[in-house]
Every structure is written in structure tokens, then in C-alpha cells.
Amino acid sequence: MTDTIPLSLPDITDAEVRAVVATLRSGRLSIGPQAEEFERLVARRAGRTHGIAVSSGTAGLHLALLALGIGPEDEVITPAFSFVASANCVLYVGAKPVFVDCDPRTLNMRADAVESKITDRTKAIIGVEVFGNPAGMSELAALSNKYEIPLIEDACEGLGGRLGTDAIGGFGRVAVFGFYPNKQITTGEGGMIVTHDDTLADQCRSLRNHGRAGTSRATASGGPAALGSWLEHERMGFNFRMNELSAALGVAQMRRLDELLEMRQWVAETYTRRLMGNADVLVPTVAADCFMSWFVYVVRLSDRFTEAERDEIIAGLRRHDVGASNYFPPIPMLPHFRRLCGHQPGDFPVAESVSHRTIALPFFTRLTGREVDLVCQTLELMIKRASFARSAIEELE
Numbered sequence: 110m111t112d113t114i115p116l117s118l119p120d121i122t123d124a125e126v127r128a129v130v131a132t133l134r135s136g137r138l139s140i141g142p143q144a145e146e147f148e149r150l151v152a153r154r155a156g157r158t159h160g161i162a163v164s165s166g167t168a169g170l171h172l173a174l175l176a177l178g179i180g181p182e183d184e185v186i187t188p189a190f191s192f193v194a195s196a197n198c199v200l201y202v203g204a205k206p207v208f209v210d211c212d213p214r215t216l217n218m219r220a221d222a223v224e225s226k227i228t229d230r231t232k233a234i235i236g237v238e239v240f241g242n243p244a245g246m247s248e249l250a251a252l253s254n255k256y257e258i259p260l261i262e263d264a265c266e267g268l269g270g271r272l273g274t275d276a277i278g279g280f281g282r283v284a285v286f287g288f289y290p291n292k293q294i295t296t297g298e299g300g301m302i303v304t305h306d307d308t309l310a311d312q313c314r315s316l317r318n319h320g321r322a323g324t325s326r327a328t329a330s331g332g333p334a335a336l337g338s339w340l341e342h343e344r345m346g347f348n349f350r351m352n353e354l355s356a357a358l359g360v361a362q363m364r365r366l367d368e369l370l371e372m373r374q375w376v377a378e379t380y381t382r383r384l385m386g387n388a389d390v391l392v393p394t395v396a397a398d399c400f401m402s403w404f405v406y407v408v409r410l411s412d413r414f415t416e417a418e419r420d421e422i423i424a425g426l427r428r429h430d431v432g433a434s435n436y437f438p439p440i441p442m443l444p445h446f447r448r449l450c451g452h453q454p455g456d457f458p459v460a461e462s463v464s465h466r467t468i469a470l471p472f473f474t475r476l477t478g479r480e481v482d483l484v485c486q487t488l489e490l491m492i493k494r495a496s497f498a499r500s501a502i503e504e505l506e
């Protein structure tokens with residue numbers, strides 16, 4: 110019928126291709142100047158002194174929890190409505206995730222809901238800017254100060270956004286960005302830890318690099334001798350480094366960040382204008398002081414639709430070559446968390462109700478107005494079919 114419209118697509122120009130090829134030709138493929146430059150650019154954007162490039166956003170969260178000394182017996186508060194990595198990282202260090210339901214409008218955790226879950230064992234709060242929306246982050250930061258419990262900002266969906274004048278990535282004691290290809294910028298796979306805390310930064314640098322001294326820039330082929338040797342390991346570490354090819358791609362993408370965010374903003378506004386008048390569809394709401402960094406464009410069906418109908422609408426969109434997805438299933442209801450934490454349906458009423466009705470629509474920089482219109486036409490047709498199927502069934506009964 111038509112060309113496929115994917116759910117997401119990275120924006121790679123000749124500048125990125127040239128940067129990666131030049132790095133490939135340089136002979137320096139890991140632990141080098143590209144990662145250092147990428148770290149500077151991302152840290153500066155988040156208003157932080159340190160950037161630590163890692164192999165994925167998830168690896169960054171894992172290291173942030175380890176560097177904060179979180180382990181067995183500890184509780185970590187984390188959102189019920191987010192990507193699964195926001196909670197898996199708590200399991201990696203042997204701690205217990207304590208889930209908090211989301212606000213129905215912003216989809217982020219509310220500080221008062223978080224406060225009610227704080228116990229003597231709470232050792233961290235993981236705050237997520239869901240879909241790139243910074244709503245409520247200053248309240249979470251204030252709560253973290255009041256109880257002296259560190260806020261870990263899972264900023265993997267929010268690079269470049271801000272709340273008033275405060276950049277996403279600047280709210281937590283430590284924040285983590287992610288660069289999977291569907292994010293605002295990509296490194297193929299990759300992540301970045303940012304923080305003001307010198308000790309925490311050194312620990313993260315060491316943990317990502319097999320436990321070598323945090324300041325070590327040694328490589329297998331030698332390095333500045335004064336900065337620690339290749340085979341000195343101060344602690345049990347991991348290999349969560351970002352390679353130089355990814356970092357070169359990241360540097361080229363960072364230089365285009367504002368341009369990329371503007372294009373995403375235009376696509377989001379085009380969708381919102383097109384769908385605003387449709388009573389079956391709720392478009393994202395953004396408060397006046399929230400400068401979204403648009404990660405995805407997710408609409409919600411109105412309350413009269415069931416989860417099964419939503420799934421049928423997504424399947425219909427896909428049959429018509431339009432990418433669509435159900436961002437996100439509530440994390441506590443995923444099999445491994447249900448086994449571990451014993452939650453039952455109904456424990457997180459807002460997250461469950463929201464997640465049964467979400468549809469992520471195709472969203473990337475180069476989406477044209479015509480394609481947005483085609484996606485919306487197809488969506489409206491699938492919604493009509495679902496409504497029609499239901500009234501036919503009701504008549505039979």
C-alpha cells in the first residue's frame with residue numbers, strides 16, 4: 110500500500126559518517142579523545158562537571174547504584190511506569206525496588222507519593238523524566254534533600270530538556286542518559302553518567318574500566334605511566350566502557366542536538382494540532398514551565414477503550430505499515446517483578462490504566478507533515494473499526 114513508516118529512525122548525516130570513519134582510520138578505537146570530548150559536551154549540556162561515557166544507559170544506572178554503595182537490605186524507590194531498566198538496575202545490586210504509581214497527567218512520580226514510601230531502608234530514589242517530560246523533578250530533588258536520600262535521575266529519555274532554566278540531568282546527585290538508536294541522539298549503544306560529585310565520578314570511571322584507578326587512561330598498548338597501569342585493579346569492576354567509534358558518533362550528534370530537538374518538537378506539535386480535536390484520543394499535556402525533550406509521541410485512548418481494543422488498534426496500524434507500540438507495560442506487573450515483589454493487578458491503578466491505553470506513534474526528526482497526516486488517518490480508521498466491532502458485538506448480545 111504505502112511505504113512503511115517506522116516507529117523511530119536515527120538521524121545520521123554525512124557529518125556523523127565522516128566522524129566515525131576518521132576515528133576508525135585513527136587507529137585509536139577505545140579509551141581515547143572522542144569519549145573525552147563526548148563526556149565534556151554532555152556534562153556541559155546537563156550543567157555538570159563530570160561526564161562518564163558507558164556502554165549503555167542501563168550500564169550507567171547499574172554503576173550509579175554501585176557507586177552510591179547500594180546493595181542487599183536496601184530499598185530503592187522507582188517508578189511503576191517507566192522502561193524496565195529503571196527497575197532492573199535495582200535488582201542488579203541485590204536491592205529491593207519499591208514501586209510508586211504515576212501522576213495521570215505528567216506520567217511521572219509525584220513527590221508526595223514517593224514520600225509515603227520512604228522507610229529507614231530507603232537508600233535512593235530513581236526519578237525518571239518519562240517520555241522527556243521534566244514535570245515534578247524539582248519536587249523530587251527537594252524531597253531528596255529533605256530526607257538526605259540521593260536522587261538518581263534516570264534521564265535516559267530527556268537529553269536537552271529543561272524545567273524552567275534547570276537542565277534535565279541536573280536534578281539528581283547523579284544522572285544517566287541513554288543513546289540507543291530511538292533516543293534523541295544515538296551512539297548505536299551507549300550511555301552517560303553525569304554528576305558534580307568528584308568521588309562518585311572517580312568510582313564510576315573505575316567501575317566501568319575493570320576497577321582500574323578512576324583516573325587511569327592506560328591502554329593495553331601503554332599509556333601515561335603516572336596515571337596507573339593496565340593491570341592494576343583496585344576493586345571488582347566491569348567493562349562498561351564506550352568505544353571510540355560510538356563516542357565519535359555521539360560527538361557529531363551532540364553538535365546537532367538543538368537542531369534535532371527542534372525537528373522533534375515540530376513533529377510533536379504537528380501531531381498535537383492534528384489530533385487535539387479527536388475525543389477518542391488524549392494528546393500529551395505539557396505544563397508551561399516544562400521544556401520537553403521529545404523522546405516519543407505517545408497518545409492515550411479515552412477510558413471507553415479496553416486494553417484488547419488498544420492492542421487491536423496497534424496491530425491494525427502495523428498491518429498498514431505504520432509503526433506503533435504500547436509504551437510502557439507497568440514494570441511491577443512484568444513476570445520477574447511479580448514473582449519477586451508479589452504485586453497484583455490493581456496495585457498501581459494509574460500506571461495500569463494508562464499503560465492499557467497508550468499508543469506510541471511513529472516519531473523521528475524527518476517525519477513529514479504528510480506522513481503525520483497519514484499516520485493520524487490510519488489511527489482514526491483503526492479506532493473507528495474498534496468502535497464498530499464493539500457496537501456489533503453489543504447488538505448481538
Ligand SMILES: *Cc1c(COP(=O)(O)O)cnc(C)c1O
Pocket residue numbers: 165166167168191192194195237263265266287288289299300
Ligand atoms: C532507554 C532507557 C534506558 C536505557 O536504555 P539502554 O538501552 O540501556 O541504553 C533507561 N531508562 C529509561 C527510562 C530509558 O528510556
